[in-house]
Amino acid sequence: MSSSPDARPASFAMPRPALAGAPDAPAPQAPSPDALGPESLGPDETVDITGERQALHIPALLSELDRDFVGLAPVKDRVREIAALLLVDRLRGRFGLSSARPSLHMCFTGSPGTGKTTLATHMGRLLAELGYLRRGHLVSVTRDDLVGQYVGHTAPKTKEVLKRALGGVLLIDEAYYLYRPDNERDYGQECIEILLQFMEEHRADLVVILAGYADRMNVFFRSNPGMASRIAHHIDFPDFSVAELIRIAELMLDKEQYRLSPAAATAFAEYVELRMSQPRFANARSMRNAIDRLRLRQARRLVTAGGRVSRADLMEISAADVRGSRVFSGGLAAVPGHPGPGHPGPPPTPPAGHRAPPARPDSAAPSA
Numbered sequence: 001m002s003s004s005p006d007a008r009p010a011s012f013a014m015p016r017p018a019l020a021g022a023p024d025a026p027a028p029q030a031p032s033p034d035a036l037g038p039e040s041l042g043p044d045e046t047v048d049i050t051g052e053r054q055a056l057h058i059p060a061l062l063s064e065l066d067r068d069f070v071g072l073a074p075v076k077d078r079v080r081e082i083a084a085l086l087l088v089d090r091l092r093g094r095f096g097l098s099s100a101r102p103s104l105h106m107c108f109t110g111s112p113g114t115g116k117t118t119l120a121t122h123m124g125r126l127l128a129e130l131g132y133l134r135r136g137h138l139v140s141v142t143r144d145d146l147v148g149q150y151v152g153h154t155a156p157k158t159k160e161v162l163k164r165a166l167g168g169v170l171l172i173d174e175a176y177y178l179y180r181p182d183n184e185r186d187y188g189q190e191c192i193e194i195l196l197q198f199m200e201e202h203r204a205d206l207v208v209i210l211a212g213y214a215d216r217m218n219v220f221f222r223s224n225p226g227m228a229s230r231i232a233h234h235i236d237f238p239d240f241s242v243a244e245l246i247r248i249a250e251l252m253l254d255k256e257q258y259r260l261s262p263a264a265a266t267a268f269a270e271y272v273e274l275r276m277s278q279p280r281f282a283n284a285r286s287m288r289n290a291i292d293r294l295r296l297r298q299a300r301r302l303v304t305a306g307g308r309v310s311r312a313d314l315m316e317i318s319a320a321d322v323r324g325s326r327v328f329s330g331g332l333a334a335v336p337g338h339p340g341p342g343h344p345g346p347p348p349t350p351p352a353g354h355r356a357p358p359a360r361p362d363s364a365a366p367s368a
């Protein structure tokens, strides 16, 4: 599978709208029959929608999503809907029917580690395969990549990022930090205005995804109706259940050719339950971090024991490796300087004048 434009059947080329300067510029109309190319269809012809779907690798991309992503049923449903819409639009275009390019700027809300960035990567590939985006690459940024520190700094910074993202997906993590109502001299507003202009002028060539916590995003949209009106899809990423987290961890271990012994699997289920209620819990990312530490403890155990080891020994995580976690001995709250236990929820709203966003949960967690 390729995201290169050459890999796509030319006959499916989506009609591109003229660059629109105004927010409510009219949607593009049906292409003229001449513009449809040799694969255009007459009014009495039919087209095999299943075959076309396969030719565009849609089933393969969707099964990859199902295989790699545990849970997230509502998210997957929305991706399927978007893929279906774009396919139908392409087919309509071949019959000369109006196939207005839908706006696909999106907002992904959810707790840390629920898969927002990972899905943005998949989305880029899918949109490239469907001919909606030229390249489908992901450029992931935060406020610091976009907003400058002095007069004249923000516009070039924001535009440089936008240019890099053209043809692909621009993911703005914790987009609400762009807006600082408490600081009149903040350059975030300038950045938002440039973004809005670009989202409109280059909507044929860029998908912007805003990501972050739902409640803060709602506040941001209330203060920035221009941004809210340009976001067509709001996708909420639910927190994972214990069973889903265990499945995610198993998938990760499997990919790295490790496995839990039966006793380790029991211990790991206990670990997940405990870890969820401790500070800086970050869903699937916490599973990734837990696995990194399991590997460390396994390695230390094997090296300390010495002697000969088998392939199976090198693959197996033991119950002792799991139970060596601090989560079992008083929890992460026992770490000096670490906040107390309890579900962390979103980090506190930053004080006025705050520059850098707060550390992400489980981004620099102590040895859990």
Ligand SMILES: Nc1ncnc2c1ncn2[C@@H]1O[C@H](COP(=O)(O)OP(=O)(O)OP(=O)(O)O)[C@@H](O)[C@H]1O
Pocket (backbone or CB within 6 Å): 068, 069, 070, 071, 072, 110, 111, 112, 113, 114, 115, 116, 117, 118, 119, 173, 248, 251, 282, 284, 285, 288, 360
């Ligand atoms: N549903 C899932 N199934 C399997 N692995 C997942 C799933 N969701 C996320 N992961 C894995 O968890 C890790 C964190 O995911 P990701 O970075 O996409 O989360 P995020 O929502 O963007 O987090 P943040 O809000 O902190 O930016 C990645 O290693 C990713 O592959």
Ligand SMILES: [Mg+2]
Pocket (backbone or CB within 6 Å): 116, 117, 118, 173, 211
């Ligand atoms: Mg992310």
